Amino acid sequence: MSEDIAIKVEGVSKEFKLPYDKATSLKSSLINFVRHKRDYELSKALDDISFEVKKGEFFGIVGRNGGGKSTLLKVISGIYTPTKGSVHVNGKLTPFIELGVGFNPELSGRENVYLNGALLGFNRAEMSVMYKDIVSFAELEKFMDQKLKNYSSGMQVRLAFSIAIRAKSDILVMDEVLAVGDASFQKKCFDVFRRLKKEGRTIILVTHDMGNVERFCERVLVIDQGKTLSITNPAEASSIYSRLNVENGLESVREDIANNKVVKHRYGDGGVTVESVKLTSEGKETDVISFGKSFHIEINLKRDKQHHKSPIVCGLAFHNEDDVKVAGPNTQQSKVDPLSNKLTFSVDSLIFGPGEYQLTLAIFDEGGINAYDFLERWVTFSVITDHAVNGLVDMGGSWK
């Protein structure tokens, strides 16, 4: 294995024996053995997965529930042994399947810190050096001599996370660690991720959150029904993932991938397609718009013969950096029936606060269900301002 590869997964398959009956007793095994009957069902959780992760890479694994993400993670981490294939790891790997593994409720916070540290490979002397930092990062100075069972779940997570980030591994494998905790905890997580990335550690993140994928990952493995769908960039992965969650999504995505078609943030049956999108402000085409100025989105459509006169619905969505949908105007709500091939959405004075926004456009049929053309996060623009905006938007208004 070459030096710049951190993890090499080759043709890994994993089968589980799922017993028909929960009773795992000698008697039932014997009876079934004598009768030549299998008392279990084979279930293939992973099917011939291969990929490489380079050193220093932030690698994502996404997929639907039950698709094999967590199994793959456990195989990489050496918790499960693959039925077929092999995993080579270059360097020390620490898995974080869950925060606070091995925490014992009957022990004090202090004792749990040392125990958890030992699971990460630190001895007592090393833990003593880090102890103060761990406790202060978790903000639990006053509680360390209390039993863990008297901690709130938030306190436990804080303590566990504070220990976890001391891990000196070259490779970190994380499973939805971010799913727990409040907003401020998540922000802490993000900061740590950015730091780890800067330090050049290799990180594998398993997640459902496409926001995190696009924020951190460099390459992404999309897995479904135990098979690799694609190993690609975050944008495409995110789009494959969102298509998977639509009915019949899997077949159409598979087809596109098989035909070597780039799966973009765009799908639809193509009866009516968007030819071009143009943002203008104060009469000029631009992607930097000043707060309070006029703002237009000009859309050019192309219709095929069958849909020459079909009524359509056009919808827009604006997402900010935190993935919050700030606004979502559409023609149906505004009671407009666009029949021509040119459509313009205008605001006289933009009220969005400063920051980066992503524009999603969609052309639907009359009912607003079947997408002719869906352009997800298609255009990015930013808003600038010379005054502070308190909140997502500055709604204006007047006081008396």
Place this chain on the structure above:
Amino acid sequence: MKRIFSKQNRALLSELVRTDFKLRYQGSALGYAWSLLRPLLLFIILYIVFVKFLKIGDDVPHYPVYLLLGIVMWNFFLELTMQGLGSVVGRGDLIRKISIPRWIIVVSSSIGALINLGLNLIVIAIFTALNHVSISSSIFLIPIPFIEAYTFGLGLSLFLSAAFVKYRDVSYIWEVVLQAGFYATPILYPLSRITNITVQKLILLNPMAQAIQNARYDLVTHQTITTHKIFHGGWHAFIPYVVVLVVLIGGAAYYRNQSRFFAENI
């Protein structure tokens, strides 16, 4: 070998042993004192029943020490295997979520039993002094029976703990086997009470019987019938050692093989 005793593994092992030890008598008023009280109380009961009422052991010098040593060694073996048996399933949360060397789990539970044995040996030392047992030079051989008992118990623990992951019947079966073993081993009764020499020989082929009798020979009295004595120094006396080695190697091999599937089977 170097990797087995790496700094990380040593740290983990010591922390697991520490945790088990702290948690053992969690919430009990007398705490660690129970480590000593339990075998002592058992000893008192057995002493009253067997020595005072049934008059067994009148012909053995220093019978109380002789009896206590047997009880302590058997209890050590019992604790070693029972705790070892449940250790892997008991640590299921760790096994399913992180990748630690699997052998650490059984070894840490066996060290817990060793610590308890150490505490009990203090009691034996006190009894030995109170009973005016005259110590001979054979005392230097006494580590051997303890090593034999530990190795035997560890090998069994490896096998039992791995089997227990798959079949929960194992714990019930093992309890019965231990119960039978308690009577098949000369713990309460002096071996001389059994008059049939063939049965004596068979009993002494059991590694635990050999270990207990050897320890008694080394510490208490040279009257003790040992495996070595009964086979007149023949090669048969080594059969129990071979059994111990086979159990250890077989147990370790089975454990190693099964440990790859612990995470999914627990």
